[in-house]
Amino acid sequence: MKPVSFAALLTAAGLVASAPALAQDASDPHAGHDMGAMGAMDHSMHQMPAAAPAGAPDPHAGHDMGAMDQAAQSDETARMDHSTQTDHSAHMDHAAALAIPDSEVGNAPPPPVPTDHPADAFWDKARMMRARAALSREGAFFGNALILDRMEHRSRNGKGGYAWEATGWIGNDYDRLAFDTQGEGTYGEPLERAEVRAAWRHAFDPWWNFELGVRQDFGHGPDRTYAVAGFRGLAPYWFEVGAHAFVSNKGDVHLRIDAEHDMRLTQRLIFQPAIEIDVAAQDVPELGIGAGIEKIELGARVRYEFAREFAPYVGVHWERKLGRTAGFARADGESPSQVSAVVGLRMWF
Amino acid sequence: MAGRNTGGMLSGESIALSIGAARFGVGRRSAAAVAVNGSIPAPLIRLREGQNVRIAVTNTLAEQSSIHWHGLLVPFHMDGVPGVSFPGIDPGETFVYDFPILHSGTFWYHSHSGMQEALGLYGPIVIDPAEPDGAAPFEREYVLMLADWSPTDPHTQLRKLKTMGGYYNWQRQTVGGLLKGKDQNLKERLEWAKMRMDPADISDVTGITYSYVINGHDSEANWTALFAPGERVKLRIINASSMTNFNFRIPGLAMTVVAADGCDVQPVETDEFQIGIAETYDVIVQPNEAAAFAIIAEAIDRSGLVRATLAPQIGMAGAIPPKRRRPILTMRDMGMDMSGMDMGQGGEIDLSKPANESMDGHSMKMRDLSLAPGVKPGPGVATISPMPADRLADRPTGLEDVEHRVLTYADLRSRKPNPDRRTPSRQIDVNLTANMERYMWSIDGQTISSGGQPIPFREGERVRVNLINHTMMPHPIHLHGHFFELVTGEPGNRPRKHTVNVLPGGKASFDLTADAVGDWAFHCHMLLHMHAGMMRVVTVRAAGDAA
Structure with missing residues (x-):
């Protein structure tokens, strides 16, 4: 791969060597023109719907922004009118000379959208039809992802345990089949708690998705099945937020709200606070759940992204059972409050 | 390994091209x-204005392919866009x-199938004028084909x-940066975070995966052009990237721009310009x-660069x-033209003032759909620019404050008078819409796939x-089959182009004479944006012929 020049392009093109006579014309007399006035001018253009009647002589029409409340608008107009006319109006006139103003652009109706395909006259119609279908398909995204958000070791009071949280999806931009799973346990003991969810995830807004699905629980106590409905999305200030309601096959109702936030300390070192709150509408003694707020989980993890797909982390996990749920835990000989140090790995596929 | 086109040039009335699988390394x-x-x-295809050409393209790949002659005015059924102008070239087909060849200039060709141009299917075209043109004389010339190359397939x-809109961005704002006083201050960061907008989101696919190349060579390989001191050297610069807009400069040398998109412009001297993809x-x-x-x-996000060398002899390296620092977006890039709002205070326009200060007390919504009635609302439209400014005279993203001369579109004046000086009979708004987080791209909120x-x-x-x-990203928008005149400067000699880079949150207008009957592709030339849906078909029909 040694450097080689474009030999064929070494055309010593000693063409007519007259000086470029046009150079003098090159400098646009308006090049240094103040853009402020032009910007305002152009708003008036943009604001006019294409089909609107021509003739918007008021250059201040540009400030008629829907997003600004009336008071602000009139204030704005007033300020403009108060401005020293000399400089300002000069700019406006200049701007008007630069472009054909919108008032001069016609308002002819657009032609109808044709339904014919001129290429069919040149090429095999059936092939063209297949090619059009392929072009349409090409832009329709269909994909998948699997994100093992947390696979962690937890140690509390000298005892070792584990926890996981993973999510995945398959589908297009609007509708996806989403999987979620989370669970935890202590080494050498039976699985403490695990749940698996499958849901239809529908994008109904730039930031928010609606979810409808089922959840199956395993582990301690009787296994339950729930119907799930809720929302997941991105809240202002970049918080990943979920809010879901669960109704079990025994009729008990639960609510869960969770949120997490990625705070970049450096490009690769990321601090992630997380919170999860579980609420029950009634006592479910066989699961050790009492009505009201069941428990609050708080996490703080710091991960290092060697790659987006591979990020080991350390952190703290705190969970506190509350109210009657705490009572059930105590009766079980368990502490309602637990703090663990965690070490784990975040991965993507 | 694929060769690197070190001298291959094809001319004449009959040309054969063979598209084939290869391996490429940087x-x-x-x-x-x-x-x-x-x-x-x-290979470089070099032809002369006024000739005819027959180009036989054989596809030896296992998938469909195609070649589009970017910027050449050809009959629409020869334009090479599968599903629009022709059926595509099937495996094994010629x-x-x-x-x-109707006009002269610098152009290029590339695949319009399956994102193959990201895999290397791109090459230069030079059309010499029918009559020698002495208006911009030179002694030597070179083609510089700029591109980005990644070993990761574009579909991946x-x-x-x-899955993650910022996947390739490793230059985001950090807490560490805040403590060092870099980038935005805390107040600005919170304001942008509230809107879920990232001011460091300059490019989607970056130097973390790309090697940038000139004529297939990275900085280390150091592609070299030779000159003798005092010679005038013409550089024909083509941005054949799939996802990279470039800032182009030759430190220590002023550049006289003599053509843009193959159309002659009145010579204008500059120190740096931004070249959008496909320009x-x-x-x-x-x-x-x-x-x-x-x-x-x-x-343009400064996540990487490529250096070639212009030297009096081989073996030297510039x-x-x-x-330079990664740029940070401003309110103007968000479609808030604050300059108009600051006007009137004693006739002074204070652009140095942080724009958002003047926002206090105003309810400036970032997604007021009533401002863009042509846009179909949906999850794919995250923002509507509240006050988009005409940015044709703006310096492009990241070059706002550099201390030397920077070309803007407003500096360009066509050398020949514009052929059609009629006032447009109507106008249309074409809204470039997106949701960066979901990585959805569209025109007027819709894609060809979505109807x-x-x-x-x-x-x-x-x-x-x-x-x-x-x-909040520049989009190089390309219309096939036509040149259009940018609405900048006085009418008559406006710059004619086939691609215009529309700056973030802003507006660019062009006047089009729809003189080429047929169906034409119209799209953002960022390959992934086009693939994700920022594309439409433009139809031109004889009046009264709309079936």
């Missing part, structure tokens, strides 16, 4: 690629393109970006000392300048097209 990395006649870039890139610029430089000059194409209809024109009508960018 530095220590290599990956599967697509080459033409075994070469990446594809397709013969046959068209007259898309999948990563659909071409011809510049003339005149190095007088026998020294090596670095030709620098820098990705010095790579220090890395976006063609944009219709009558044959011969003159229409003003207002491109309005509702995203």
